[in-house]
Amino acid sequence: MQWMHKDLLDIDNLTAQEIEHILQTAVPMKEVLARPIKKLPTLRGKSIALMFYESSTRTRTSFETAAKILGADITNFSVAQSSVSKGESLLDTAKTLQAMNIDLVVIRHTSSGAPEFLAEWLTAGVINGGDGQHAHPTQALLDYFTIKDHLGGFKGKKILIIGDVLHSRVARSNALGLKKLGAEVTFIGPPTLLSPEMKYLGVKISYDLDKELPGADAVMALRLQLERQQSGLVPSIREYNRLYGLTRERIEKTGKPTIVMHPGPMNRGVEIASDLADSVQSVIEEQVTNGVAVRMALIYLMIGGGTANVVD
Amino acid sequence: MMEGTPKNRIMDEDGIRRAISRISHEIVEKSKGTENLVLVGVRTRGVPLAERIQERILEFENVRLPLGLLDITLYRDDLSMIDVQPVLHETRVPFSIEGKTLILIDDVLFTGRTVRAALNALIDLGRPHKIQLAVLIDRGHRELPIRADFVGKNVPTSSRETISVCLKETDENEEVLLWEKL
Amino acid sequence: MLWIKNVRMVDPSQGISAIGDLLVKDGRIAKTGERFSEEDVLAVLGVKKINQVDQVEGQGKYLFPGLIDVHVHLREPGQEDKEDIQSGTRAAVRGGFTSILAMANTKPVVDTRAMVEFVRHQAQRAGKARVYPVAAVTKGFLGQELVEMVDLKDGGAVAFSDDGKGIQSAETMRLSLEYAKLTGCPIISHCEDNNLAGQGVMRKGEASARLGLKGIPASAESVMVARDVLIAGETGGKVHIAHVSTKESVWILRAAKKLGIDVSAEVNPHHLLFTDEDVKLTNASYKVNPPLAGREDQEALLEGLLDGTIDMLATDHAPHTWEEKTRPFAETPFGINALETVLAAVWQELVLKGKMNIEKVVQLWSVNPACRFGLEGGTLRAGTPADLVLFDPAWREIITAESLESKAQNTPFLGKELQGFPIMTWVGGKIVMNRDHN
Numbered sequence: 001m002q003w004m005h006k007d008l009l010d011i012d013n014l015t016a017q018e019i020e021h022i023l024q025t026a027v028p029m030k031e032v033l034a035r036p037i038k039k040l041p042t043l044r045g046k047s048i049a050l051m052f053y054e055s056s057t058r059t060r061t062s063f064e065t066a067a068k069i070l071g072a073d074i075t076n077f078s079v080a081q082s083s084v085s086k087g088e089s090l091l092d093t094a095k096t097l098q099a100m101n102i103d104l105v106v107i108r109h110t111s112s113g114a115p116e117f118l119a120e121w122l123t124a125g126v127i128n129g130g131d132g133q134h135a136h137p138t139q140a141l142l143d144y145f146t147i148k149d150h151l152g153g154f155k156g157k158k159i160l161i162i163g164d165v166l167h168s169r170v171a172r173s174n175a176l177g178l179k180k181l182g183a184e185v186t187f188i189g190p191p192t193l194l195s196p197e198m199k200y201l202g203v204k205i206s207y208d209l210d211k212e213l214p215g216a217d218a219v220m221a222l223r224l225q226l227e228r229q230q231s232g233l234v235p236s237i238r239e240y241n242r243l244y245g246l247t248r249e250r251i252e253k254t255g256k257p258t259i260v261m262h263p264g265p266m267n268r269g270v271e272i273a274s275d276l277a278d279s280v281q282s283v284i285e286e287q288v289t290n291g292v293a294v295r296m297a298l299i300y301l302m303i304g305g306g307t308a309n310v311v312d
Numbered sequence: 313m314m315e316g317t318p319k320n321r322i323m324d325e326d327g328i329r330r331a332i333s334r335i336s337h338e339i340v341e342k343s344k345g346t347e348n349l350v351l352v353g354v355r356t357r358g359v360p361l362a363e364r365i366q367e368r369i370l371e372f373e374n375v376r377l378p379l380g381l382l383d384i385t386l387y388r389d390d391l392s393m394i395d396v397q398p399v400l401h402e403t404r405v406p407f408s409i410e411g412k413t414l415i416l417i418d419d420v421l422f423t424g425r426t427v428r429a430a431l432n433a434l435i436d437l438g439r440p441h442k443i444q445l446a447v448l449i450d451r452g453h454r455e456l457p458i459r460a461d462f463v464g465k466n467v468p469t470s471s472r473e474t475i476s477v478c479l480k481e482t483d484e485n486e487e488v489l490l491w492e493k494l
Numbered sequence: 495m496l497w498i499k500n501v502r503m504v505d506p507s508q509g510i511s512a513i514g515d516l517l518v519k520d521g522r523i524a525k526t527g528e529r530f531s532e533e534d535v536l537a538v539l540g541v542k543k544i545n546q547v548d549q550v551e552g553q554g555k556y557l558f559p560g561l562i563d564v565h566v567h568l569r570e571p572g573q574e575d576k577e578d579i580q581s582g583t584r585a586a587v588r589g590g591f592t593s594i595l596a597m598a599n600t601k602p603v604v605d606t607r608a609m610v611e612f613v614r615h616q617a618q619r620a621g622k623a624r625v626y627p628v629a630a631v632t633k634g635f636l637g638q639e640l641v642e643m644v645d646l647k648d649g650g651a652v653a654f655s656d657d658g659k660g661i662q663s664a665e666t667m668r669l670s671l672e673y674a675k676l677t678g679c680p681i682i683s684h685c686e687d688n689n690l691a692g693q694g695v696m697r698k699g700e701a702s703a704r705l706g707l708k709g710i711p712a713s714a715e716s717v718m719v720a721r722d723v724l725i726a727g728e729t730g731g732k733v734h735i736a737h738v739s740t741k742e743s744v745w746i747l748r749a750a751k752k753l754g755i756d757v758s759a760e761v762n763p764h765h766l767l768f769t770d771e772d773v774k775l776t777n778a779s780y781k782v783n784p785p786l787a788g789r790e791d792q793e794a795l796l797e798g799l800l801d802g803t804i805d806m807l808a809t810d811h812a813p814h815t816w817e818e819k820t821r822p823f824a825e826t827p828f829g830i831n832a833l834e835t836v837l838a839a840v841w842q843e844l845v846l847k848g849k850m851n852i853e854k855v856v857q858l859w860s861v862n863p864a865c866r867f868g869l870e871g872g873t874l875r876a877g878t879p880a881d882l883v884l885f886d887p888a889w890r891e892i893i894t895a896e897s898l899e900s901k902a903q904n905t906p907f908l909g910k911e912l913q914g915f916p917i918m919t920w921v922g923g924k925i926v927m928n929r930d931h932n
């Protein structure tokens with residue numbers, strides 16, 4: 001199968017087949033990660049710009065590691081040290097990148113659509129590293145990889161995504177692809193954090209975690225920003241934890257060797273109990289490793305040659 | 313697939329079988345036995361060839377040599393020049409190559425660039441005592457100072473010609489053809 | 495002296511929609527009627543030779559009383575990089591508008607008599623459309639102290655509005671409706687509850703969920719519409735609701751009118767032409783306030799216009815610079831550039847598709863605004879100022895940045911072809927736009 005996209009902005013413009021192709025390409029990448037010498041010459045001479053307008057050590061480090069292993073050169077534009085903080089517009093930044101002949105740009109931004117905006121202005125490929133409440137496609141892809149690794153596939157698998165769905169680009173991107181891959185997705189959270197319009201995704205909406213747990217193959221807890229209490233979205237962390245906190249006892253209700261996921265960083269004791277996060281059912285650390293492999297795969301597919309057929 | 317017209321059949325099924333048999337014997341002979349020997353096939357067609365060599369050695373030495381598969385895509389130096397991106401496969405070398413005599417196996421030796429890539433890939437996996445190269449066909453036109461230790465057949469070609477190796481495991485037929493490029 | 499011949503005259507103020515001729519003398523409409531002879535014309539206009547009269551052949555075209563737009567942001571003073579009174583009034587007459595109400599949210603805001611007079615003088619200097627200033631309701635748009643409404647009216651203000659933001663304090667709104675009675679001018683209310691609207695950038699719904707953009711619930715508008723009509727009912731004040739966009743607002747207005755409350759309302763054509771499904775992450779031309787709503791809202795707005803619940807169309811022409819609009823969606827300002835494209839869009843999407851007839855369009859965009867805001871115009875009656883628009887239903891044009899008179903280009907029609915444009919516009923009998931001679 002041939003990679004046909006200039007950019008990766010969201011999951012919705014990928015077919016199930018393309019998603020599988022990325023996941024397959026990530027398998028040999030994960031093998032490389034297990035080697036003593038984690039260094040490839042593949043992208044020697046290629047340059048990748050990391051533009052993080054929103055701080056995220058995890059995602060940035062993951063992309064940086066992936067790019068370094070593949071042998072690419074990396075330019076970091078972090079908000080603190082670049083003209084970004086001096087009020088340079090994204091448009092001017094885009095023009096600068098264009099002039100520098102960068103091959104690939106990874107952008108993370110607080111504004112939904114900033115990656116789309118950049119992609120319109122750049123001939124270089126753009127990977128969305130998370131934008132506003134919109135999309136986080138690489139997080140979704142690493143989650144698919146982890147799910148496939150443990151559950152063998154997606155068809156008919158019951159996946160629960162729990163918590164602050166309203167503000168979660170992770171939930172959104174995940175659901176888009178999981179539906180395409182044939183999984184059954186349920187969003188669970190309090191009504192203030194889970195608006196009914198999310199139904200457009202074709203997911204089930206539920207406010208009752210305990211009712212949904214039986215039969216779940218994977219449960220994914222989302223991070224609850226502690227500010228949500230001050231904004232009046234949840235009355236207290238205590239009540240949130242009581243209704244939606246994942247614990248060992250709760251997870252037993254699935255009646256299955258359910259895997260427990262979290263996009264990180266975790267609020268231990270809020271959305272997930274510490275002992276569950278560290279249990280054998282937890283795949284949270286693997287998610288981090290898989291994140292590097294999936295990002296390597298994606299970078300390879302996007303700029304590792306053979307781009308004659310790119311259509312968009 | 314290949315564009316052009318097949319000019320010549322260089323090897324048929326029997327020819328391939330005899331060549332593999334001879335290479336297998338030479339490998340064992342040169343190493344004075346099977347101790348410390350490991351086989352690594354280069355994807356795609358180096359893999360069935362390596363499997364066949366493994367089988368032959370098992371037959372006459374009663375030893376099953378460790379066999380690894382190497383995908384060299386990530387080590388190619390021409391990625392940005394080719395139109396169609398190669399699909400990435402797993403490299404599976406499920407044993408340590410440290411201190412081993414490693415026989416690298418491929419179908420055709422041409423410019424030497426594939427072998428160069430394979431050598432880099434192997435070195436990232438560990439530090440073998442020795443690496444030797446076995447190929448079914450050596451067609452000349454080297455661009456790098458690389459030579460094969462074991463050769464099924466030397467086929468002098470012109471630059472207008474190409475070689476295609478067909479094996480049952482990967483193709484329908486079993487033969488080596490010489491083509492005239494269009 | 496002007497003789498427009500053989501033209502379809504549309505004047506709902508007199509119930510006229512027929513082919514005929516119209517004569518202009520001394521800046522005023524002299525006579526309308528079926529086909530005049532040269533002798534009639536010479537007699538009515540009091541001239542000896544026919545070559546002293548400008549003649550315009552109107553076959554296949556429409557003649558309207560000049561359109562009146564009650565919601566325009568001209569940006570001068572203070573934001574002349576977006577628009578100024580020169581460029582804005584040129585855009586107005588190119589779009590068929592002979593009179594416009596200029597909103598007060600300039601820098602500084604129009605909250606003193608000197609500012610009102612400045613706007614009027616600039617408009618006179620430009621010599622294109624008539625500009626009627628809308629003055630602020632509260633000093634500095636701070637939502638606290640009322641402006642000197644009587645003095646501002648004497649300076650030329652025709653209405654009061656803090657448009658650009660909603661008056662959050664219900665008590666301030668109550669007091670303004672009371673005090674404005676001294677002027678007879680309506681308060682134009684921009685209905686938006688800041689708490690409900692929050693940091694939203696488009697209508698809350700499936701589309702906003704899909705795009706991951708923060709949503710503004712429909713109630714952010716409708717609760718304030720309800721508040722303001724109730725206060726108007728209680729005080730007997732005169733309120734005009736700007737840019738109605740939700741179905742809930744429409745039914746509140748319908749009920750209010752049934753109760754006899756002195757309320758009028760406008761709809762922006764972009765709310766009839768687009769919905770939230772049209773919003774694109776990379777095209778901030780679709781970012782307007784109030785935000786584009788759903789299909790059901792759109793149907794309710796059209797129904798409200800047709801049954802008289804809503805009184806007029808208004809553009810809410812809100813120019814912004816290319817740089818301001820060329821950013822990630824959430825970081826761009828709200829507003830659409832409308833004056834020059836809106837009539838063509840309405841013609842194409844509403845009239846040609848049978849949703850609204852042209853008589854209704856003229857009623858909503860000329861007759862009713864003149865009546866509600868006490869302005870001259872809105873009619874082809876003899877003796878009134880000759881503010882006229884000759885409209886060619888077949889004229890096609892591709893909208894480009896270069897072709898726009900407005901300084902801004904934040905229109906979703908950029909690069910697209912539209913059909914049905916004004917080809918000549920007269921203000922006070924003087925020709926101010928002629929598409930043939932551009």
Ligand SMILES: [Zn+2]
Pocket residue numbers: 657658659684736737783784
């Ligand atoms: Zn407004």
